């Protein structure tokens with residue numbers, strides 16, 4: 035039976051980065067992915083910050099497009115924040131995961147695609163992992179000192195079979211479309227978001243550039259605890275509506291359709307480890323509950339976990355006790371602010387009030403908007419929320435005056 039220092043299940047950004055970091059320092063790792071190749075389930079839109087490249091030592095080749103504008107539209111209004119330089123980028127999710135896997139094999143690590151984790155057992159102090167080949171059905175077993183659950187919100191290893199915690203659940207579906215040049219140019223450098231009942235009740239829609247003449251168009255909806263806002267039509271209805279209203283063309287080719295449901299446990303009350311097994315990425319709710327941006331945070335959790343695994347394998351620490359607090363230091367406070375805003379913003383069923391939210395956002399500079407949507411900064415959140423409450427009060431006053 036082959037032996038590894040660490041077996042990592044799931045080759046998303048979290049698993050890929052964790053395995054890459056460990057293989058770079060000479061550890062013998064195996065990364066396992068159930069899909070046969072990275073073109074399958076290329077579900078993530080890839081919107082991220084410019085710093086992601088430098089912070090995670092990623093090449094330009096994983097970037098789909100750079101954006102210098104952020105546009106937000108409500109049901110009856112819209113606003114665009116423009117910079118002279120790029121303010122964000124769109125990652126190519128397939129290229130990102132392929133690059134991480136290649137880095138692992140370049141550093142003598144192993145990557146198995148098309149193999150599904152089936153279970154593990156502990157025998158005489160060693161952990162034995164069973165994997166099943168998706169094509170042949172063959173089951174193989176491997177021995178490891180550390181096992182990592184990087185299976186995303188599917189949480190297939192550490193929390194398998196556990197009852198569901200209180201969660202914010204978000205479902206998104208997206209098309210990759212090829213459009214004529216003149217349509218592409220409208221969105222080429224823009225992260226465009228659409229909020230309000232017309233676009234997607236209790237959620238938002240988006241259009242991101244991917245590469246010349248290719249756009250990602252999607253809709254996503256949150257289910258914070260209970261279904262607060264009526265949602266009578268299908269996801270597909272809202273996606274078709276977005277395409278018809280914004281792209282306004284029948285000359286459009288749908289190249290790929292994908293979607294996924296992500297579940298974020300409230301207050302990130304997930305299990306982070308159990309003896310020599312750790313969970314990383316969306317398996318421990320690293321996705322931000324306000325924006326559902328998760329790639330950067332999954333990469334970061336892969337890095338944090340790799341540092342802890344290194345200490346464990348080198349005998350400098352006997353447990354993963356420090357890992358949850360390291361993770362909370364990164365995300366805890368900002369995710370708490372995001373949770374609060376999420377529960378307020380996405381439950382708003384009144385379109386007039388959603389438009390007031392956009393009016394409040396308009397008071398933020400581009401820097402402050404970035405601070406809110408990418409860095410979950412308290413000062414930007416407060417400025418937005420105070421402006422929104424003031425507008426709400428004025429709106430209520432006007433309404434009561436009209437009635438009286």
Ligand SMILES: Cc1cc2nc3c(=O)[nH]c(=O)nc-3n(C[C@H](O)[C@H](O)[C@H](O)COP(=O)(O)OP(=O)(O)OC[C@H]3O[C@@H](n4cnc5c(N)ncnc54)[C@H](O)[C@@H]3O)c2cc1C
Nearest residue numbers: 044046047048068078079080081151186206315316328329
């Ligand atoms: C529609 C949509 C749009 C999004 N857009 C953005 C965006 O614009 N920007 C952004 O930053 N984030 C976005 N996200 C969120 C982001 O993609 C995730 O937060 C991120 O991918 C999480 O990374 P991960 O590695 O933890 O999990 P995942 O990326 O989910 O990876 C988990 C991997 O584990 C594999 N796996 C599962 N079970 C098994 C098993 N039993 N055996 C072997 N392998 C297994 C899966 O196939 C998968 O490849 C979006 C999400 C959705 C659904």
